[in-house]
Amino acid sequence: MIRLLIADDHAIVREGIKKILALAQDIQVEAEAVDAIEVMKHLDDGVTFDVLLLDLSMPGVTGMSLITQIKAQYPAFPILIFSMHNEAQIASRAIKAGAAGFIAKDSDPEILLEAIRRVAAGRNYIDPALAEQMAFDALMPPKSAPHAILSSRELEIFALLVAGKRVNDIAYILNISNKTVSTHKLNLITKMKLHSTADLVHYALEHKLFA
Template identity: 55%
Template sequence: MIRLLIADDHAIVSSGLLQLFSLSSDVCVVALATNGGQVIDSLRTTPCDLVLLDMSMPGISGIDLIGRIRVRAPALPILVLSMHNEALVVRRALKAGANGYMTKDCDPEALLLAVRKVAAGGRYLDPGLAEQMVFDTDSDQFKHPHEQLSNRELCIFRLFVSGMGVNQIADELAISNKTVSTHKARLMQKMGFQSNADMLRYGVDHNLGS
């Protein structure tokens, strides 16, 4: 039996996943988490065989959360299930320690296959993403200016583009307003933005809103 921890802050997604896995004879959901803190707490108290992880949740999330899981449980399989399908995000998630990556528009049977494969020690990449990355011949170069940003800078950039302000982002990521402002200043300098309008325009043009 595969003991599964589902980490997703969207109730409708978690509900659908619970229904899907309830129909499987070899997968059992042992914990649900809606933010990064709950994921870490669950790992302390509830043994599991795989973490099914959304990339965008309140508090610690995404690349940062994958890294923290790896520190606490180096061998625990992590399968990302995300709405983000950009090669940049996928590459960074895998580099941070994820064992697999799928998008939320995947077929339920494909998700079950991925869960079983990753829980057994394998790796799994959504076929559409795999094809995109294989033909991304310039993957080692910065194809777009935002690819030079750090993981945290890119996360904060996305949140600004999605319409959040400094205070909201600070609450979302559980960091100080000053830290958010510092990251914002650095990313604007790296990208050569002269104003918030420049930043938002670029983000919209490159579909970076979370």
């Protein structure tokens, strides 16, 4: 039996995952967490899990930082990222940080089940569409692309802005202040030498980001 720890701050998402997993005889949800603090508490309590299914956009500590923290304390513990961001660069950063797998939240249920099983077995799994893009980027790395120099948090906020989220929405989703979101927004626009959210949307469409 694969014992799963689900980390996502949205109850409706956790319930949806549990309904999908209820159809599988070999996967059991052992515990749930809504932020990084709860994730680390479950791990530090000594409960045995086979896989952590982790959302990158939880409140507090960012997903990338949490991956690094977990791998520093529990190097062999498998982490599967389950993210609303289906962008190859974000997936690549997560894998480099130590995640064993990455799938998007709009993936088919069969992909979720396969990914959990693969990661629990000590293997890696990346959503096929993302894997193809990551392979292409490895052959022709977009080093000159302005978005390549963004931090993980800036890239995350970039994706949310392109998705139509306003500063207040992003602050709520990421559980950070409006001022912090505005600062990140200004920084990423400056780094990319753009001028507005409309420019960001146009850039994302032109470079086929967050599709």
